[in-house]
Amino acid sequence: MIRIAGVLGLLLLMYLGLGLTDENGLSASNLRDVTNRQGFYGVVTLGVAVLIITGAIDLSIGSVVGFSAILFGTMILKGYSPFVATICAMSIGAITGLIYGLLVTKLRLQSFLVTLCGLFIFRGLARWTSDGNIGLSQVMSKAPEAEGQLTLLRRVLIGKTFDGELLFPNEFVVMLALAGLLAVVLHLTIYGRYWYAIGYNERAARFAGIDTDRMRIVGFVLCSTLASFAGVMLFLDYGQATPESAGEFLELYAITGAVLGGCSLKGGEGTVPGMVLGAMVLPLLRNLMVFAEIRDAVMPVVIGMTLMSGAMVDEFLRRVQGRS
Numbered sequence: 001m002i003r004i005a006g007v008l009g010l011l012l013l014m015y016l017g018l019g020l021t022d023e024n025g026l027s028a029s030n031l032r033d034v035t036n037r038q039g040f041y042g043v044v045t046l047g048v049a050v051l052i053i054t055g056a057i058d059l060s061i062g063s064v065v066g067f068s069a070i071l072f073g074t075m076i077l078k079g080y081s082p083f084v085a086t087i088c089a090m091s092i093g094a095i096t097g098l099i100y101g102l103l104v105t106k107l108r109l110q111s112f113l114v115t116l117c118g119l120f121i122f123r124g125l126a127r128w129t130s131d132g133n134i135g136l137s138q139v140m141s142k143a144p145e146a147e148g149q150l151t152l153l154r155r156v157l158i159g160k161t162f163d164g165e166l167l168f169p170n171e172f173v174v175m176l177a178l179a180g181l182l183a184v185v186l187h188l189t190i191y192g193r194y195w196y197a198i199g200y201n202e203r204a205a206r207f208a209g210i211d212t213d214r215m216r217i218v219g220f221v222l223c224s225t226l227a228s229f230a231g232v233m234l235f236l237d238y239g240q241a242t243p244e245s246a247g248e249f250l251e252l253y254a255i256t257g258a259v260l261g262g263c264s265l266k267g268g269e270g271t272v273p274g275m276v277l278g279a280m281v282l283p284l285l286r287n288l289m290v291f292a293e294i295r296d297a298v299m300p301v302v303i304g305m306t307l308m309s310g311a312m313v314d315e316f317l318r319r320v321q322g323r324s
Helices: 002-021 028-053 061-077 082-105 111-129 136-142 144-158 170-188 190-200 202-207 212-238 250-260 272-291 296-323
Strands: none
Touching: 002 272, 028 061, 028 170, 028 190, 028 212, 028 250, 028 272, 061 082, 061 111, 061 136, 061 212, 061 250, 082 111, 082 144, 082 212, 136 144, 144 170, 144 212, 170 190, 170 212, 170 272, 190 202, 190 212, 202 212, 250 272, 250 296, 272 296
């Protein structure tokens, strides 16, 4: 609760700073845009947060997002329905998570190493799948029959018209819906308790009769599936995807959001409300930096310092709780 209250206070201060920095900072259009970004980052944060709770990590999220965005656009160019392309992208994400989980649980490889390899593999696959940018205009010129379904998907998932006008931050709504489902599983079912037990003490969980391998595999599948879904959202939102950079550094945003929200990198800790609040910090911080005219090149420094601060706070709280 202390961590959640701290993140909530930080968000309130940042919103206040946004209003004081520029008269347009708290305008309806800017808040809609920021909230949409928060929803997008929240989707990938939820997935990696589950893995962190189990004591694992996924460094390939950004590359999976980028590959899924490229795959989604490429499949539509080849004549597939946008709905079919969405299902295929998410299915590949689920298969990816299954492979990760099997490598980690059956071969006892470190999740850090497995997903680091995945980071390079999926970035390479994105470049191999497409020679260059894929955009909505290109898709529509070659597959005009997909306009109706693309318009529907863009309105429902993103809240934008086909022309790019943002009507409502639907990405945030989608993220809240996913967070609600995850909260039920994580906090109200025995399977959620299993995930916490595995992260807190995997050996004890195994001795207690928990199928630790299966539960960890489920965590990897969930994380990669949400990353693929985020790739579809990215393409629909920005209207294009670049093989070299689509989804780049998203794993850092997701991990930082999870840590800020109270997920311990040592496993066994974290709440869904904390994940949601933690995911909201960096998009809001980026928007604040834009209005304050701070160079975008500074953002990686801010992410690194934020992640380091979160890890330090996590260790401090652990020691305080250990003495109490």
